[in-house]
Amino acid sequence: MLNEREAESCYLGQFIPLHYHHNMLMDSNRMQAFKTAIQHVVRPGAKVLELGGGTGVLSWFAAQQAEKVWCVEFNPDMVNEARRLLAQNPQGEKVEVIHADAFEYLPPEPVDVVICEMIHVAMLREKLLEVIANFKQRYLEKFGGLLPIFMPEAIIMAVQPMQQEYNFEGYSAPIVQFQETNAIYANSRQLAEPAVYSIIDFSAPIDMLISWQGSFSMTEDGNLNALRFITKNILSVLQQQSSTIDWLNHYMVLPLPSALQVKAGDIIDVSFRYRGGASIASLQNALQAVIRQPESITVHGEAVFA
Ligand SMILES: C[S@@+](CC[C@H](N)C(=O)[O-])C[C@H]1O[C@@H](n2cnc3c(N)ncnc32)[C@H](O)[C@@H]1O
Structure with a gap:
């Protein structure tokens, strides 16, 4: 049992x-x-x-x-x-x-x-955040003094709007996908530049709740039906060389609940919220993306669009 x-x-x-x-x-x-x-x-x-x-x-x-x-x-x-x-x-x-x-x-x-x-893209599934937060507290109680150096030292997470093909030999299956970081996929189109949504520094207190509200300006016309999650692990900071040794997890592409037809220049508001170590489904279910409507201005009692 x-x-x-x-x-x-x-x-x-x-x-x-x-x-x-x-x-x-x-x-x-x-x-x-x-x-x-x-x-x-x-x-x-x-x-x-x-x-x-x-x-x-x-x-x-x-x-x-x-x-x-x-x-x-x-x-x-x-x-x-x-x-x-x-x-x-x-x-x-x-x-x-x-x-x-x-x-x-x-x-x-x-x-x-x-x-x-214990690292999974977007800090899902595996328990790195929880393990290190818990370890730091118990370690300081036992030994006091300075904390050790952690590897990874920090994590940078980003998200990117995508047009993703979900047709598998005629079978439509919008489903989580993983991608190599150094490959170009014909069935995947980037519709805007990625935006950083979270930076975790293991030398500071760790927040288990990861939430983001942000916006993208579309660089391409397309069918925005997925978000790509990018996770860069800063394994070590090389102070003297002013550089870092990094490892990028495989990208994870999650389908949106409904697709948006977008044009270059459209502003898309995106939000999500999840806990580190939670399931992929918990992030997928929290994804929201909407096209920002032009602000309405009232002229002589009639609404017009700016
Ligand atoms: C992604 S693997 C990495 C294995 C190895 N360090 C490597 O880099 O090849 C994560 C490992 O953590 C172990 N693990 C997960 N939860 C654990 C826990 N609570 N205590 C100890 N080990 C755990 C898993 O069994 C697995 O072997």
């Missing part, structure tokens, strides 16, 4: 099956960004904690320089797998794999860096 958190974890996909970890290992954008950022942030002799270790790969990157890495994983299959794989890799012995819930575990001593890749 699953407890409440385990049942919700399965439902929301927190227990990512083993074969999906293979996809994550194969995602070279993700892997190279984390490897470079970890090499930069983890100094020789550092103490590191990873929350949600999976196969142990990020902990292993850290172990190349760290003195000690605590790698926390909730899924017992992944705990066994991480232990098996780390034993085959040099410096893997520096990583201690702990079967525990990231919402409860604290390391035995203060750490320099906390890595957490």
Whole structure:
């Protein structure tokens, strides 16, 4: 019998099956960004904690320089797998794999860096925000003093109006879609530039509620029937180089409840509101987009449009 958190974890996909970890290992954008950022942030002799270790790969990157890495994983299959794989890799012995819930575990001593890749586009499904907010509070209660460096350090989220084709061999299916970030899709048209709707800085208090009301000026005529969600993870800030090491999640395209025929220059008002870690459906159900009507001006008692 699953407890409440385990049942919700399965439902929301927190227990990512083993074969999906293979996809994550194969995602070279993700892997190279984390490897470079970890090499930069983890100094020789550092103490590191990873929350949600999976196969142990990020902990292993850290172990190349760290003195000690605590790698926390909730899924017992992944705990066994991480232990098996780390034993085959040099410096893997520096990583201690702990079967525990990231919402409860604290390391035995203060750490320099906390890595957490529980990251889904738009901060949906996976629990990064909640885990880090909860961890910061418990860590300060236990150790006081300074917080560790978090990886990612910050997240930037943006949204973009789209015309999306939902015809699949004649079958109409307006449904969530994921897109590679470096590909051009013939069935997807950008109707305006993206707008940033949220910036999360893990060194500051974390608000679980993400809500936005904003507007777009259409750059193209088209059938506005979807919004594309873009999430850039700032894994590490390189102060001296004035740059960052980033990882872009796959884009997520969500259909709007009803399509809008738009013309270049139209202003579209968009709003949505959701909680970090909630389901994709919770964001999809909250999406609202309307064409802003020209303001009416009354002249001699008659309404005319400006
Ligand atoms: C997206 S995977 C990342 C795995 C690995 N860090 C990597 O980068 O390949 C997230 C991992 O977090 C684990 N996880 C999810 N919720 C957790 C929790 N509450 N406590 C510990 N681990 C958790 C999942 O089982 C999964 O292995």
